[in-house]
Amino acid sequence: MNAKDRRVTALSLALAERRVIHLKEAAALLNVSEMTVRRDVAENPDLFGYLGAHIIPARGPEIEAPYTVDRAAESHSIAKRQASIQALRYLQPDEAVFIDCGTTLIHFVDLIPADMRLTVVCYAFNTAERLIAKQNITLVMLGGVYHPASATFAGARDTDMLNAMGLNVAFLSASGVDRQRGASCEQFHEAPIKRKAMDMAQRRYLVCDSSKIGRVRPAYFADVSAFDAIITETGPLPMDAAGWNSGPATE
Amino acid sequence: MNAKDRRVTALSLALAERRVIHLKEAAALLNVSEMTVRRDVAENPDLFGYLGAHIIPARGPEIEAPYTVDRAAESHSIAKRQASIQALRYLQPDEAVFIDCGTTLIHFVDLIPADMRLTVVCYAFNTAERLIAKQNITLVMLGGVYHPASATFAGARDTDMLNAMGLNVAFLSASGVDRQRGASCEQFHEAPIKRKAMDMAQRRYLVCDSSKIGRVRPAYFADVSAFDAIITETGPLPMDAAGWNSGPATE
DNA sequence: CACAGTATGTTAGAAATCTTACATACTGCT
DNA sequence: AGCAGTATGTAAGATTTCTAACATACTGTG
Numbered sequence: 001m002n003a004k005d006r007r008v009t010a011l012s013l014a015l016a017e018r019r020v021i022h023l024k025e026a027a028a029l030l031n032v033s034e035m036t037v038r039r040d041v042a043e044n045p046d047l048f049g050y051l052g053a054h055i056i057p058a059r060g061p062e063i064e065a066p067y068t069v070d071r072a073a074e075s076h077s078i079a080k081r082q083a084s085i086q087a088l089r090y091l092q093p094d095e096a097v098f099i100d101c102g103t104t105l106i107h108f109v110d111l112i113p114a115d116m117r118l119t120v121v122c123y124a125f126n127t128a129e130r131l132i133a134k135q136n137i138t139l140v141m142l143g144g145v146y147h148p149a150s151a152t153f154a155g156a157r158d159t160d161m162l163n164a165m166g167l168n169v170a171f172l173s174a175s176g177v178d179r180q181r182g183a184s185c186e187q188f189h190e191a192p193i194k195r196k197a198m199d200m201a202q203r204r205y206l207v208c209d210s211s212k213i214g215r216v217r218p219a220y221f222a223d224v225s226a227f228d229a230i231i232t233e234t235g236p237l238p239m240d241a242a243g244w245n246s247g248p249a250t251e
Numbered sequence: 252m253n254a255k256d257r258r259v260t261a262l263s264l265a266l267a268e269r270r271v272i273h274l275k276e277a278a279a280l281l282n283v284s285e286m287t288v289r290r291d292v293a294e295n296p297d298l299f300g301y302l303g304a305h306i307i308p309a310r311g312p313e314i315e316a317p318y319t320v321d322r323a324a325e326s327h328s329i330a331k332r333q334a335s336i337q338a339l340r341y342l343q344p345d346e347a348v349f350i351d352c353g354t355t356l357i358h359f360v361d362l363i364p365a366d367m368r369l370t371v372v373c374y375a376f377n378t379a380e381r382l383i384a385k386q387n388i389t390l391v392m393l394g395g396v397y398h399p400a401s402a403t404f405a406g407a408r409d410t411d412m413l414n415a416m417g418l419n420v421a422f423l424s425a426s427g428v429d430r431q432r433g434a435s436c437e438q439f440h441e442a443p444i445k446r447k448a449m450d451m452a453q454r455r456y457l458v459c460d461s462s463k464i465g466r467v468r469p470a471y472f473a474d475v476s477a478f479d480a481i482i483t484e485t486g487p488l489p490m491d492a493a494g495w496n497s498g499p500a501t502e
Numbered sequence: 503c504a505c506a507g508t509a510t511g512t513t514a515g516a517a518a519t520c521t522t523a524c525a526t527a528c529t530g531c532t
Numbered sequence: 533a534g535c536a537g538t539a540t541g542t543a544a545g546a547t548t549t550c551t552a553a554c555a556t557a558c559t560g561t562g
Binding site for chain 1: 260261303304305326328329332357374376379390392393395396411
Binding site: 003004032033035036039052 | 539540541542548549
């Protein structure tokens with residue numbers, strides 16, 4: 001039983017450093033047969049998982065549910081990505097950029113070319129996670145207490161930090177945009193950060209899919225006139241044209 | 252070319268939501284043959300990667316280098332984990348805890364029981380990443396500019412943030428501990444944060460494997476007397492006993 | 503419309519991974 | 533030492549995944 005424990009520990013250890021390890025590699029590492037490693041893995045489903053012949057740390061639930069086109073359509077993923085593609089045209093190399101939280105701007109981050117040099121400020125964990133992977137980006141993170149609902153950090157000192165920065169552009173997200181009632185989001189703690197970022201930036205763009213137009217959400221953070229442009233999947237909205245949010249919200 | 256682009260986009264989209272997707276599933280999702288998906292993936296190595304028949308987002312370099320026992324021994328992984336196990340005895344539920352950066356304390360975080368309620372302050376990305384996954388932990392992150400070398404954030408306002416907190420314990424790491432020259436680390440920007448955390452905490456523990464004893468690294472941050480205990484893989488060092496760091500550094 | 507070039511599908515065989523069953527080695531206990 | 537139970541290794545066959553080659557369909561251009 002003792003040797004087995006040692007192997008399991010060593011495997012956990014190896015997985016802590018690398019994200020995956022091939023069955024064959026693990027067998028070599030532990031000086032046992034592949035079959036033994038298989039058995040070790042099988043006996044500790046709470047520690048290890050499989051992806052083909054690759055051992056990975058125990059997987060979260062994410063892998064389970066099959067990804068369907070329906071679910072994707074429901075969440076407007078395609079529209080969000082399209083909006084991000086449109087917004088990308090407003091991003092210049094070598095600028096200092098604020099990137100807001102939310103799934104829409106996750107797409108935006110993914111779309112930033114690998115060779116574009118930028119300084120990016122963010123306060124969402126999943127945004128930061130992807131920015132870190134990009135070599136040419138200097139990342140500045142606003143700290144604070146973690147809010148799982150939006151995967152963001154928010155706290156006392158974040159606006160101070162922004163004060164010390166010169167921002168060229170701010171890309172904002174919103175879950176509601178109404179001509180009269182302005183841009184709004186779900187979480188109240190996000191609003192002050194959004195506002196501060198908008199204050200500091202030379203240019204301000206709101207990026208969202210058109211399903212958000214006409215909606216109002218609990219936390220107001222800016223009038224529509226505060227943005228240089230509101231960018232949806234079809235490009236910037238004509239700000240001056242009457243009735244751009246006259247249609248019903250298509251949730 | 253257009254249909255292909257749409258597929259690539261849809262695949263990226265799916266991967267953004269789920270971490271992996273099976274080749275077969277992707278083929279069904281996109282309504283094309285597996286072979287076509289394979290070709291799509293092969294043509295976009297900067298976007299996609301493979302893990303067996305599973306498509307994953309473009310992998311970082313981590314997967315490449317084979318993990319060897321040598322490297323593991325070199326990095327003292329086992330000792331680090333042992334030290335963390337020892338340190339875990341000093342962690343009480345419902346406390347406010349500071350956790351330092353570094354691989355040693357990554358093990359420490361991994362070892363925190365899933366049901367332990369804590370408030371944790373950290374400033375390293377990989378530490379935060381693991382803490383977020385724990386349901387019963389309230390995470391406070393110190394922000395700032397990202398330093399890839401240590402995966403930490405550091406900046407102007409982080410110490411302010413700590414000022415506003417009451418900390419029960421601080422778990423510190425060091426890459427050098429010398430009885431005369433104190434505790435030191437590689438990165439200068441870490442030192443002020445470590446010091447501030449130590450100032451704020453009621454109890455201070457240094458956690459490191461014994462290979463660090465007797466070493467001196469560039470960035471000094473505290474005398475050994477500043478710690479309530481120095482914990483290595485064999486438990487707390489006898490602080491009063493003479494000569495605990497008289498031996499040669501066994502790198 | 504004919505053509506060149508590209509895109510996609512299909513298939514067969516090679517290579518890998520997975521499962522199962524059985525043989526052998528080890529451990530702790532009396 | 534002898535025994536029961538566990539742990540590990542080996543190997544064959546089933547299954548899945550990978551590769552390469554060829555066939556067919558589609559696209560835009562002159």
